[in-house]
Amino acid sequence: MDTVREALIAHAEGRTTVPSPLHLDFPDAEGDCHVKAGWITGSDTFTVKIATGFYRNNRNGLPSNHGLVCALDARTGQVRALLNDGGLLTALRTAAAGALITHALARPDATTLAVFGTGEQARLQVTWLARLRPLARVLVHSRALHRAQNLCTWLDTQGLHARPATARTAAEADIIVTTTPATSPVLEAQAVGEGTHVTGIGADMPHKNELPAALFGRAQLIATDDHEQCIDHGDFGHAVRSGTAGRHTDHPAGLLLKNPPHRPLNAITIADLTGVGALDAALASVVLRNLLP
């Protein structure tokens, strides 16, 4: 958490190098590959991370996601390590970034969390946020009820009170976190009440979209982990293109972590996270400090 917090602040303060991600599509195989690079200025390691998602792999008994993190020496360019982590570092830094910004922007007294989606990030976003604040109740929405039930059963084992919910009921929670691969909004803007905080985690390509543009029009505070990335392939970009949010109405998530904003209790707040390469570099540095002499 501390590493990710510091990296988000460094990124917001311009102390990172994060080129635009590179991606390739393989339409016939329903696959894609993303490459993200990042460096925190002055640190000893930078990373180039290759991540693939091939969504027919389960037909062959293979996982959908593969990839590796290449950690290179920022003084010599030599490869320091290849971390064949199966996406673990990405999952953890995404969980940490989501929990940190959700906690920073949600009302202090907000204790009801709704999560959209039932995958690894749904699990992590709930449990990591629960480390930062008490959650009295967790609502889980999925288009497949049995998946929502399974996640609730697991969350119960973690001491959280969870139950499946319709999209409508979930939209009425104090805190909403979306973790789906949706290509059209998963909740209705009008169903979201005043005082709600919403964090969007899932959008990582231009055609993906979880949060309705109209919700941005109602928000009093919009946080993005990277302005350009969120314009290019985040929910914020959809809102900007549809005209419900101005192009420069977002605030860097890292600055909001460093200096928590005054938040009117009835304000709607949104965080749009697309995943910043500098976080990969920060986490890889920590891993290498622990693994290498």
Add this chain to the structure above:
Amino acid sequence: MDTVREALIAHAEGRTTVPSPLHLDFPDAEGDCHVKAGWITGSDTFTVKIATGFYRNNRNGLPSNHGLVCALDARTGQVRALLNDGGLLTALRTAAAGALITHALARPDATTLAVFGTGEQARLQVTWLARLRPLARVLVHSRALHRAQNLCTWLDTQGLHARPATARTAAEADIIVTTTPATSPVLEAQAVGEGTHVTGIGADMPHKNELPAALFGRAQLIATDDHEQCIDHGDFGHAVRSGTAGRHTDHPAGLLLKNPPHRPLNAITIADLTGVGALDAALASVVLRNLLP
């Protein structure tokens, strides 16, 4: 040669996926990192290639260049192989692309070659072109005369008649190939005679520039290995921005290899090569076919 020829043609015909390269700069260490990806549509392997150049490494006895080629399965996204080739595949595909397009565009009777630069690509461009056509004489230009002499000595051992030359004399050769990291033109446009072919190999970043913009103004035929890349960080881009070449006056190198153009004997022709990720993918596929069951 055949693999690179086919890959250049595939790229020119739109049968490749080649995202814009990603790069990071490390100004304090005089270093940079480039990531190039490529796929030839329908082939079983795509590549993500990480290449670094850290130009103070020689002070510590390390090579300046490092990197590796990650070959991934285009049907599942799994990593098939990491080729820790020390830049060999890049050197070979660059040599092949240069030799092929130089041979295709130079006058059939051109036998005098001048090479600017004395590094690995200078050596490879000369020897690989010599496989495709007889070279009666090779002129080597370097700002450091002893380096030019060393390369000439080595070329002599390869059966080539080579001697050092001033930039002015070198510019009068029938064929000119530039292989330097120059950031301002290495030859004078007016010193280049009618009927000359010039291939630029060195420019791989926006601030690099080997060929004078005025030379493009005199050229009757301009070939680029990738239109967008050459606009962004090739010599062609400098000429376009300076107004001596129209933005759409270039021809895809692959199409010129497939259908050799009619070339007036007194025409000046130019090839600007920036290195296309699809060639890496093509070469890696061949390597894996030879290495793996």
